[in-house]
Amino acid sequence: MADFALGVGSIYGIKIELNALFLLLSLLILYLSTYLFMIWVLLFVCVLVHELVHSITSKWNGVTVKKIVLYPLGGGSIIDTTGLKPETEFRISIVGPIASLLLAMLFGIANMFAPAGIVRTTLQLLFMLNIFLGAFNLLPWMPLDGGRALRSYLQEKRSFLDATRLAVRASNVITVLFVAGTIAYAFLAPGFSFTYREFIVLFDVVIAFIIYSGAQSEMQSAVIKENIADLYARDAATKNYTVVKSDMRVEELYRKLLKGSAHIVLFKMGGxxxxxxxxxxxxxxxxxxxxxxxxDLGADIPSVADNLPLYDAIEKMKLEESGIAVVTKRGRLFGVLLMPHIESIVALHMSQKHKQTNK
Amino acid sequence: MADFALGVGSIYGIKIELNALFLLLSLLILYLSTYLFMIWVLLFVCVLVHELVHSITSKWNGVTVKKIVLYPLGGGSIIDTTGLKPETEFRISIVGPIASLLLAMLFGIANMFAPAGIVRTTLQLLFMLNIFLGAFNLLPWMPLDGGRALRSYLQEKRSFLDATRLAVRASNVITVLFVAGTIAYAFLAPGFSFTYREFIVLFDVVIAFIIYSGAQSEMQSAVIKENIADLYARDAATKNYTVVKSDMRVEELYRKLLKGSAHIVLFKMGGxxxxxxxxxxxxxxxxxxxxxxxxDLGADIPSVADNLPLYDAIEKMKLEESGIAVVTKRGRLFGVLLMPHIESIVALHMSQKHKQTNK
Structure with a gap:
């Protein structure tokens, strides 16, 4: 269910999806208070603007944008990172927080001209929220925008792995400071009730944990990318499939499957x-x-060339949310990639590398 | 996450697991009120007794018990239904609600001797809850105990499919009455606040929906069982696997996998x-x-004989929570069952049956 997302349309050719937990939380907030719900919606319009700026900048730089997803804790632009140049990643990362700070400025100015009352309070709140959104995403905090920007900057003079290692180290320092700061603030600042204090600490620790896990996962990906740089899509391809004609009747297909020759059935249709x-x-x-x-019973699956680096093939499968992909060699079917099989190959490959370096 | 369950030990050789949502809800209740939490724990001890009576009766009748799982809305005894005789299923189903009614009687008697106050209130509450637990499970409501008992009784003079169809029809009548009754009670009975009313109706509709879905799923299973009675494990087995020796070094395995011959690797160890x-x-x-x-890297997977009815093989895989099983013929490896492939075979088989009956 955490993976479910509701498509709500597209802006500038970019699909927008609402994550299931986001929808659930929105309903809960609507149930609690109409005003809170209005603020919530306005906040996420600002988050959407932030993400749209990422996505549109990606498109301008020739990077494919899959979609934007809104989660309870923020938004995400899902883009194709295959062959993404550091300077492009830097540009894409940095424009988001800048957009949020500009939005904050607009709300700040509007607030000065608004009459006192609910409109001004709301504008002030949106000013603060966008300052937060911009500032948090300027911190070198992986995997947030600032962390990514720092890494791509570091890549100027370093390898992807070394740049990631440094950026993740900086992130971990910020995570520790953030948790320590939260605890100090909650317990030293006067005037907080016990339950409210517990809530802030819990909320911030959860956020810190999510960001920390994200940073670790970036580190892991970088290690894998470095280690399997010599593997290509063809290396992990299996030959376990049957190719049939697209006009094969279901009856014939059934007889074929009963023979037990293969459980992955491929066919060619429309090229x-x-x-x-x-x-x-x-x-x-x-x-x-x-x-x-x-x-009549076909599903589209991603297709990669046999000489595509395996890491890029994995990224492409993740982007397309598919556990399977076909590998082609000079336009002809060469094999099939299956995610669990790729994972096995990668683990075994890394163990062999480890053996060599330890010799 | 809804599939996660925490093992908490075993009673009489029967493993007990707590479902993740159950744990989460328990924590929430503990946070809300200590007394409510105590009642909650006592209620689920009663549910556990109910399930233990099912499970122990199963064992006495030679039926394998996999485990007992406690969910937010009740418990479940996971037993091996392969070749389960109707009279055995009747006995296993009926003893649970009878145990709950006996428990209710005990609490009722204890209540008469308890001093007025929190102890007596608690005993009265437990009396009521167990009456509910027993009565609900005596109604012919599939897939609850009473529905199963009715079906096994109906099987005396009817096929499994016809008995299921009748029992599901009875269930659907009860579901409609239950929802209508809830709405009538909530809106006609005086003295309920609006929010409380909404809550009861929502809660009961959710329960009715879950039970209704369960009944539909029983019906679907019965249709599949009837339709694939002429299919055996061997029919859905695929030959897509590689057999290696258990002492093959990881290095050699890696070279073998790179050749792309197969993505399922089997080996024999300890017979x-x-x-x-x-x-x-x-x-x-x-x-x-x-x-x-x-x-060193092996996982146990279920094993079935080639001449086991396919339906029983599916049930066995579900029981073992495995998407894969090996098929053996006279003790030797014959093929591999993969759940998605089985599903394809079943769908195609049923479409062919449909064609024949329509001729």
């Missing part, structure tokens, strides 16, 4: 390689199914 | 067929991994 979709098979009414052909 | 575990590969430190053999 693209597609996969027999188990989900479609389940969903189609049985009476209708009998009259169909394999071509 | 059992095991599978190379991707999870273990990921978890093992890379430095240690290089020194291991395939035998």
């Amino acid at each position: 693209k390689i597609k996969m027999l979709s188990n989900a479609l098979l389940q969903k189609t009414p049985k009476a209708k199914l009998a009259g169909l052909s394999v071509g | 059992k067929i095991k599978m190379l575990s991707n999870a273990l590969l990921q978890k093992t430190p890379k430095a240690k991994l290089a020194g291991l053999s395939v035998g």
